[in-house]
Each structure stands twice: as structure tokens, then as C-alpha cells.
Amino acid sequence: MRTVVYLVIGVFFGIVLFKSEAASWFRIYEMFQFGSFHMYGIIGSAVGLGIVIVQFIKRYKVRSFFGDKIVILSKEKSFYRYMIGGIIFGLGWALAGACPGPMFVLLGAGYLPIVIVIIASILGTFLYGLFRDKLPH
Amino acid sequence: MNWLYEPWPWYVSGPLISLVMFLLLMMGKKFGVSSNLRTMCAICGAGKTADFFKFDWKSQRWNLVVVFGIVIGGFIAENYLSFDTKVNLNANVVKDLQAKGFADAGESYIPSMLFSDQVLMTPKTIIILVIGGILVGFGARYAGGCTSGHAISGLSNLQIPSLIAVVGFFIGGLVMIHLIFPLLF
Numbered sequence: 114m115r116t117v118v119y120l121v122i123g124v125f126f127g128i129v130l131f132k133s134e135a136a137s138w139f140r141i142y143e144m145f146q147f148g149s150f151h152m153y154g155i156i157g158s159a160v161g162l163g164i165v166i167v168q169f170i171k172r173y174k175v176r177s178f179f180g181d182k183i184v185i186l187s188k189e190k191s192f193y194r195y196m197i198g199g200i201i202f203g204l205g206w207a208l209a210g211a212c213p214g215p216m217f218v219l220l221g222a223g224y225l226p227i228v229i230v231i232i233a234s235i236l237g238t239f240l241y242g243l244f245r246d247k248l249p250h
Numbered sequence: 251m252n253w254l255y256e257p258w259p260w261y262v263s264g265p266l267i268s269l270v271m272f273l274l275l276m277m278g279k280k281f282g283v284s285s286n287l288r289t290m291c292a293i294c295g296a297g298k299t300a301d302f303f304k305f306d307w308k309s310q311r312w313n314l315v316v317v318f319g320i321v322i323g324g325f326i327a328e329n330y331l332s333f334d335t336k337v338n339l340n341a342n343v344v345k346d347l348q349a350k351g352f353a354d355a356g357e358s359y360i361p362s363m364l365f366s367d368q369v370l371m372t373p374k375t376i377i378i379l380v381i382g383g384i385l386v387g388f389g390a391r392y393a394g395g396c397t398s399g400h401a402i403s404g405l406s407n408l409q410i411p412s413l414i415a416v417v418g419f420f421i422g423g424l425v426m427i428h429l430i431f432p433l434l435f
Contacts, residue, residue, distance in 0.1 A: 118277060119312045123319015124326065126270045131327035133263030137337045138360040142347065145420075145427035148340035151260050156401055158264025159271075163406025166272050177278040185275070188394055188404065188411035195411045198393025199400075199418015205385025206419060207426035208378060210360065212397040213283040213390060217317050221324025224365045226379060233383025235294075238287040240384065241391040242302035248392065 127218050136218040138210025145207055194250040205237075255333045271402055279312060282399030284390035286310070286317050335359040350435040378434070393418065 130136045133155055144152035169175065170183050177183050188195075206212050209230045211219060216234065219227040241248075258266075271281040288303065289310040296303035328335065339347075339356045347355035354362050362368075369375040390396040393415045395404060401419065404412020 115277070115312070116315055119315040120319045120322075122270060122273050122277075123316035124323040125319075126267070126316070127320035127323015128327045128331065129258070129263055129266045129270070129323075130320070131324050132258040132331060133260070133267075134257050134337050134359075135263065136324070136359075138364065139337045139339055139343075139347070139355060139358075141423075142427060143339050143343045145423045146340075146343050146346070148343040154260030155264040155267070156397075158261055159267040159402050160405045162265045162268035163271055163402055164408065166268055166275075167406045167408075170275060175276075178276050179278060181278050183275055183278065185280070185407050187407065188409050191411065192414060195393050195400075195414035196418045198389050198391070199415040200389070200422040200425075201385050202389025202393055202396060202415075203419040203422020203424075204426045204430075205382045205387075205389055205422075206397070207423040208430075209382025209386060210364070211382075212386065213287065214320060214396075214398055216386075217283075217320040218324035218327075219360065219365070221321035221326075222328035222359075223325070224360060225367060226365045226369050226375075229376060229379040230383035230386070233380040234387030234390075235287050235290050237384035237387025237389070238284075238391050239291045239296050239300075239303075239387075241388045242288070242291060242296060242300040245300070245302050 126214070127221060130215055130218045131222060136211065136215035136222075141207060141210045191250055194248075197249070205234075255331060257338070267402060268406070271398075271406065274316075277312075280399075281403045282313075282395055283317065283320075284387075284396035284399060286313050287387050288391060289314060350431075352435075389422070 134140045135152065135155055140152055143149050167185065175183060211227065211230060213234065216227055216231050220231065274281045289307045292303040292305060292307040336357055337359060344356040352361045352363055364375055364378065393400065395415065400412040400415040405416060
């Protein structure tokens with residue numbers, strides 16, 4: 114039953130990413146050219162409402178659908194891993210024009226060369242796992 | 251109902267993304283797509299090579315189901331929820347892209363120069379897609395999250411680490427588009 118709910122949430126998210134054009138390579142390029150407010154509007158409004166939602170959950174100790182406490186873990190404090198990792202991610206995001214969610218949207222939409230990007234991103238994740246101990250965190 | 255088939259404006263799409271995050275929190279989970287790439291490594295047996303992939307990947311099955319849903323969502327949106335998928339880009343950006351050889355800028359959803367089936371015959375394009383993918387996967391795990399985990403979930407939780415990561419995303423993106431891209435196209 115829960116599996117069906119996760120599936121429905123995923124389908125919904127996939128539709129939103131496609132219809133919002135956040136999965137369009139062109140929109141990502143345009144965003145980094147500051148050519149349109151569109152992507153900033155999407156991320157900004159998602160974060161704006163997201164802040165309200167998270168604060169509401171914390172303040173009123175909202176429980177999950179199953180009655181459990183909702184725990185939102187904070188990321189550990191550091192600078193290097195977020196900045197360097199972030200820059201590496203940004204380089205790839207702009208080059209491939211897709212971040213992990215949209216990659217899978219494009220796969221479903223039938224743009225087959227995205228399979229190359231997906232496999233390469235799994236490979237990139239593997240490379241990180243290999244060199245993790247040698248990287249500044 | 252025509253609006254459903256048109257591109258959705260940002261003020262509809264953004265809040266719907268927050269809704270996705272909210273639903274996953276209410277399911278007792280967290281919103282983040284890139285951690286699935288780590289799970290996929292673990293399923294492929296990467297745990298034998300690196301400890302980073304030694305974890306109970308079955309506990310992440312729910313997130314793989316979300317990803318499977320995203321694929322289906324992409325299929326439905328492209329085939330049943332769109333009249334045409336042309337992206338209405340800024341006119342100057344279209345001119346700039348056309349000068350770089352992206353002839354279908356403003357006319358299609360993603361550039362055929364990078365994502366049509368013919369690219370499989372073009373080594374340069376394959377290299378670009380491979381490097382782009384490796385950087386996304388490596389960077390997302392190094393930073394501990396991608397656009398969904400850091401930019402949406404993390405910033406919604408007012409986390410400083412996520413703010414640093416998002417600043418990094420933009421530095422990387424701007425360097426790629428403004429400094430490296432002109433050398434490639």
C-alpha cells in the first residue's frame with residue numbers, strides 16, 4: 114500500500130518537473146544566462162512555501178500519516194564538501210542541463226541519450242565513493 | 251482545461267514541488283533524488299569496492315519507487331499532457347543559442363544537438379553527456395545532495411550547509427555556461 118503512495122508521489126513529481134519545464138535543458142541554460150525569471154520563480158516559490166511547511170511541522174509537532182514524529186535531520190556542519198561538491202555538481206548540471214530528478218523525467222519522456230547521462234551519474238557517484246577518504250570534507 | 255496542457259507557470263509548479271516534499275515528510279521520509287544513485291551503486295555491488303556503498307539498500311527501496319514514478323510521470327506528461335513541448339525562451343537566449351548551433355532553441359523541449367538519437371554517432375556529444383553525468387553524480391554525493399535535497403529540502407529547513415551547496419551549484423553553473431561553454435560550442 115505504501116509502495117503505491119510512493120509511486121503516485123513520484124508520478125506527480127515527474128509530471129510537475131516536465132510541465133514546469135524544469136526538465137528542459139534550455140531552461141537551465143537560460144537560468145544561468147539570467148534570461149528569465151521562470152526557474153528562479155519555481156525554486157523560490159518552492160523554497161518559500163517549503164519554509165512555511167517545515168516551520169509549521171516543527172512548531173506544531175505535526176505527526177506523520179502513520180502517527181510517528183517527523184524528524185528533520187540537519188546536515189553536519191562543514192564548508193568544503195558543500196562548496197566544492199556544489200561547484201562540481203553545478204558544472205555538471207549546466208553541461209548536461211539536467212539534475213537527477215529531471216534525468217529520470219527525460220528518460221520517461223523518451224529522450225534516450227539521457228540514459229548516457231544517468232549511467233555516467235551513477236559512475237560519478239561510484240567514483241566519489243572510491244575517493245571519499247582522500248577528499249576534504 | 252486547456253491550461254493543463256500548456257506549460258505550467260512557476261507560481262503553480264514551485265508550490266507543487268513543496269507539496270511533494272510535504273507528502274514525503276508526512277510519509278516519514280525525506281525528499282532527495284540523488285541518494286538513489288548511491289543506492290543503484292550498492293545494488294550493482296559497489297559495496298565490495300568501497301565501504302560508502304555498504305548499507306542496507308533495501309531500506310531505500312521506497313525512494314527507488316519514487317524514481318520509477320518520476321519516469322512514468324515524464325512519460326505521461328510528454329505523451330498525454332502536452333499539446334506541444336516547445337519552450338518559450340527569452341529571445342536573446344534563443345539568438346545566442348542559435349549562433350552556437352542550437353538550431354531548435356525556442357522550438358523544442360531539449361536540444362536535438364545533444365539529445366536526439368543521432369547523437370549516439372557523435373563522439374563529442376557523447377563525451378559531453380558522460381562528463382556532465384559524472385560531474386552531477388560525483389558532485390551531488392560530495393555535497394550530500396542535489397537540487398531536491400539541498401535547494402528545496404535543505405533551504406526549506408533553513409540549513410546553512412544547503413545554502414553553501416546551492417551557492418556552489420550556481421558558481422559551477424555560471425562558470426560552465428559563461429566560461430567553458432564558449433569553448434565547446
